[in-house]
Amino acid sequence: MRTFDRVLAVLLAVAGSLFGVLVVVEVVVAALERPAVVLPHGPVAGWLRENPWSAGIVIAIAVGLLVLGLALLLAELKRRRRTELVLVSSDPAVTTTLSTRSLARVLERAATATPGVERAEARARARRARLSVHVPVRDPAEVARIGREAQDNATAALESLHLRAAPRLRVRTRQEAR
Secondary structure, X not given: OOHHHHHHHHHHHHHHHHHHHHHHHHHHHHHOOOOOOOOOXXXXXXXXXXXXXXXXXXXXXXXXXXXXXHHHHHHHHOOOOOOEEEEOOOOOOOOEEEEHHHHHHHHHHHHHOOOOOOEEEEEEOOOEEXXXXXXXXXXXXXXXXXXXXXXXHHHHHHHHOOEOOOOEEEEEEEEOOO
């Protein structure tokens, strides 16, 4: 479950719980023939008496809630992007994984260990990894050489992980203006 999903679930649960408690309190207050606490139950009850289940507005609200519920359900059932890469193991009973975020950090460190690289940014997915290497050198031949060396270092780091299915690595060298 993603962070957004968790926050949304908590917010909907709290809102639903608060609304349920509020309705119970209002029903009890109305049964005791006292004034409403928050919701004016007189106008609400009048609106509910005027609009039967077959009224267009009631059907529209029900359809809207149904569509919202189905959209939330489909969002949860949708397959998530793979964020774990499986490493080769000598024991078939053991499965070791590496997150794509950790793989990106490994590629960044391998590239920044290259002399002449100022900084590197990487994004990794299950099938593809992108590495952007920033070089503060003006000579295009030197930039290309440093870029190839950074790519070799990143490729070696990727191969040293012994991933069962390694992503394709694409390296882009960017010349930084100083």
